[in-house]
Amino acid sequence: MSPISIGMPLGPAGSTCGYCGPPGERSATDSSFNKAGLIASQLSCGVYQKMIDRGWRRSGTYCYAPDLRRSCCPQYTIKLDALAFRPSRSQRKLINRWNRFVRFGNDKDTAPDRAKRGSTNSHSRFCLVSSIHESEKAFFPETEELQHKFETTLERSSYTDEKYALYLTYQGQIHHDYDNTPMSFKRFLVKTPLIREPIPYSTSPPAHLPIHYGSYHQLYRLDGELIAVGVIDILPGCVSSVYFMYNPKWEKYSLGKISALREVSLAQEIHDTGASSMTALYMGFYIHTCVKMKYKGDYSPSYLADPEEYTWHPLEVCTALLDKYHYATFAHPEHSLKAPAGSKDASPSGENVEELTEGVMAISSIQGNMVTLVPVLTSPYWEDENAREIIISCIRALGNNLAREVILEV
Numbered sequence: 314m315s316p317i318s319i320g321m322p323l324g325p326a327g328s329t330c331g332y333c334g335p336p337g338e339r340s341a342t343d344s345s346f347n348k349a350g351l352i353a354s355q356l357s358c359g360v361y362q363k364m365i366d367r368g369w370r371r372s373g374t375y376c377y378a379p380d381l382r383r384s385c386c387p388q389y390t391i392k393l394d395a396l397a398f399r400p401s402r403s404q405r406k407l408i409n410r411w412n413r414f415v416r417f418g419n420d421k422d423t424a425p426d427r428a429k430r431g432s433t434n435s436h437s438r439f440c441l442v443s444s445i446h447e448s449e450k451a452f453f454p455e456t457e458e459l460q461h462k463f464e465t466t467l468e469r470s471s472y473t474d475e476k477y478a479l480y481l482t483y484q485g486q487i488h489h490d491y492d493n494t495p496m497s498f499k500r501f502l503v504k505t506p507l508i509r510e511p512i513p514y515s516t517s518p519p520a521h522l523p524i525h526y527g528s529y530h531q532l533y534r535l536d537g538e539l540i541a542v543g544v545i546d547i548l549p550g551c552v553s554s555v556y557f558m559y560n561p562k563w564e565k566y567s568l569g570k571i572s573a574l575r576e577v578s579l580a581q582e583i584h585d586t587g588a589s590s591m592t593a594l595y596m597g598f599y600i601h602t603c604v605k606m607k608y609k610g611d612y613s614p615s616y617l618a619d620p621e622e623y624t625w626h627p628l629e630v631c632t633a634l635l636d637k638y639h640y641a642t643f644a645h646p647e648h649s650l651k652a653p654a655g656s657k658d659a660s661p662s663g664e665n666v667e668e669l670t671e672g673v674m675a676i677s678s679i680q681g682n683m684v685t686l687v688p689v690l691t692s693p694y695w696e697d698e699n700a701r702e703i704i705i706s707c708i709r710a711l712g713n714n715l716a717r718e719v720i721l722e723v
Contacts, residue, residue, distance in 0.1 A: 316357040316508040319676075321722040322707030323350030325380065332386040332603040345388075346380035349710035353506035354722065358526035361507055362548040363715050365390060365595060367623050371546075371555075373504040378710040379598070381620045382654040387640050388598035390618040392551065392625070395580035395594050397614050400441055404574060404611075407567050408444050414566070415448040415535075418460035445578040451521065462536050465575070467521070470528040472503050475539050483558040502544050502556055512547075515587030522582055523547055531575070533559075533568070543572045545579075551593040552580045573612060599628075601635040619644040666705065669713055675704075675721040686720065694723040 326347045333343035353374050356364075361371070368390050369378045381387040400408070414420040446452040448463045477498050484490040505528035512518075512526055523529065526547050533541035541559035545552055554576060559568045577594050584591040599617060600606040609615065610632070616625040619642055626643040634641040638649035667690070675692040677685040689708075694700040704723060708716040 315359075316355070316510060318353070318356045318360040318719045319722060320351040320353040320356070320376070320506075320719055322704050323352065324703035324706050326350060326377075327383075330385050332600055332606065343385050344383075345386065346383040347377045348380040349378050349707040351376040351707060351711075351719075355508055356506045356719075357508055358510050358546075358548045360715070360718050361546070362550050363718075364711070365548075365551075365553060366618065367710070367712060367715065368618060368620060369710070370597065371506070373500045373502070374506045376506075382640050382650065385653055386600050386602055387620075388600055389620065389631070391596050391599035391609050391615055391628070392618075393577065393594045393596060393612045393615045394592065395552075395577050396584060396592055398441070398577050398581075398594075398612065400439060400574065401611070401613075404570070405439055405444075407570055408441075408447075408574060411566050411571060412444070412448040415461045415463045416459050420566075441574065442578045442581055445575055462534075464532075464534045465521075466532045466534075467523055467529050468532065469509075470503050470505055470530050470544065472499050476530070476542055479539055479542060479560060480558055482560060486561045505546075507546060512583065512588050515589075518583075518586045522579075522586060528555075531572075531579075533572075535563075541568050541572065543576065545576060547579075547583070549590050551591065551595045552576045552583075553595040554597055570608070577612070601632065617643065621645060621648065664709075669705065669708055670716075671713060672717040673708055673713070673719075673721065674717075675723050689721055689723070692721075692723055 327344055328346075330343040330345040332345075351369075353371070353376050356376075361369075361376075364376060367378070368381075369376050370390075371377075379388045381389070410420045450459065450462050450464050453459065472495070477495055480498050480502070481493055484493055507526070507528050509525040509527040512524055514524075518524060526549060528546050529544075531543040531545060532539060533543075538560075540563050541557070543557050544555040546555060547553075554573070557569050557572050573594070573596065580591055580594050594612075596609045596612070596615075598606065599609050599615075610628055613628070615628040617628055617631045618625060620640075621642050622644040624644055631641065631643050634643060634646060634649060639652050640650040640654070642648045670689050673689045674686045675689040675694075677687040677692065679685075689695065689704060692704075695704070700723065704721065707721075711719065
C-alpha cells in the first residue's frame with residue numbers, strides 16, 4: 314500500500330522579501346508572496362516530488378508555492394540534469410584543490426603534482442564520482458597516509474548540539490542572523506513530513522548510499538570536526554537541496570559549490586546502482602535578479618519550470634526572457650510582465666470549482682484508529698467562505714491530479 318499524504322491547506326500569504334537587500338534595509342515594496350501553503354503532517358516522497366515539479370518547496374513541515382507574478386523576486390524551480398552534467402574547468406579545480414589539501418596538506422597545484430596526475434584531469438577524462446571520493450578516508454586503504462582525515466556521512470535528519478552550534482556560527486557570521494534557538498533550528502532543518510520509503514535498487518548498493526528515500530543530513534568532518542552539513546531530500550526523481558551550512562573558517566574552499574557537486578555525484582551513483590528514475594539535482598529556486606542565487610546557472614544543463622504550465626525549459630532560453638521581463642513565462646511569453654502584478658490574481662477565467670475539487674478528499678472525523686473521509690465539497694468547512702477560499706487556492710496550486718493524492722485536514 315502506498316504511503317498516505319496528509320496536509321492542512323493554507324491560503325495566500327505575503328512577507329518581506331529575503332533576497333532584495335540586507336536586513337534592516339528592505340523596503341515595504343520588497344515583498345514576497347505565496348499562492349498557497351500546506352502544513353504537511355506526512356507526505357509520500359512521490360507526492361512531494363510532484364509538488365516541487367509544480368513549484369512548491371518546503372521549510373520543515375511547511376510547504377509553499379510562491380506567487381511569481383506578485384513577488385519582487387520571482388522564484389523559479391531549477392533542476393540540473395545530473396546524468397548529462399559535466400563539471401566545468403573551474404568546478405574541477407575546486408574539487409582538485411580540496412583533494413590536494415586533504416591528501417597532502419597543500420592546496421597549491423605544483424608542476425610535480427600536474428605531472429603525477431598526467432592528463433586525468435582533462436575534461437574528457439575527469440570522472441566526477443571518483444574525484445569526489447578521492448579525498449574521503451573511507452575510499453583509501455588503511456595503509457595509505459593522508460595529511461587530513463576527511464569523512465562524509467549520510468544520516469536521517471536529526472538534532473544534535475554539534476549541528477546546532479555549527480548552524481549558529483554559520484547564521485551569525487555569514488547572514489548576521491543571531492536570533493536562533495534550538496526549536497527554530499529543528500523547525501527549519503530537522504523536522505520533515507517525508508515518509509521514508511525503500512529505494513528500488515536493481516543491484517545491492519554500496520554502504521555509503523542511502524537505502525530509503527526521505528530527508529537527510531550529509532555531514533562533512535575534517536579531522537573529527539564537523540565543518541559543514543548539507544540538508545537534502547532524496548526523492549524518486551532527484552536529490553533536492555534544502556540548505557547548506559558550513560564553518561566560515563573554511564570559506565576559501567567554496568564548500569557550498571563543492572556540496573552541489575557532491576550532490577550531483579550522489580544522484581549519479583544512486584542512478585547507476587539501479588534506481589533508474591533518479592536523474593536530477595534540484596537546487597531550490599533560481600532568482601534572476603539576485604546575484605547570490607544566480608550561481609545555480611553555472612551548473613549545466615539546467616532547466617527552469619514554467620510558472621504556468623510547469624514544463625521544463627533550457628536555462629539559456631529562459632534567461633533571455635528574464636533579461637527583458639520581471640516575470641516571465643517560457644511556454645507563453647506573451648503572459649510575461651515588466652513589473653510585479655499589482656493585486657492578487659483573480660480566479661482563472663471560466664474556472665469550474667466542481668471540476669477543480671473533483672475526487673479531492675478531506676478528513677471528516679477521527680475516532681481512535683478510525684478516520685472518516687468525505688469529498689472536500691461536502692466538508693463542513695466548505696460552508697465557511699474564508700475556509701473555502703483557502704481550500705480552493707491550495708487545490709489550485711497543487712492541481713487536481715496531485716490534490717487527489719493529498720488528504721486535506723480542514
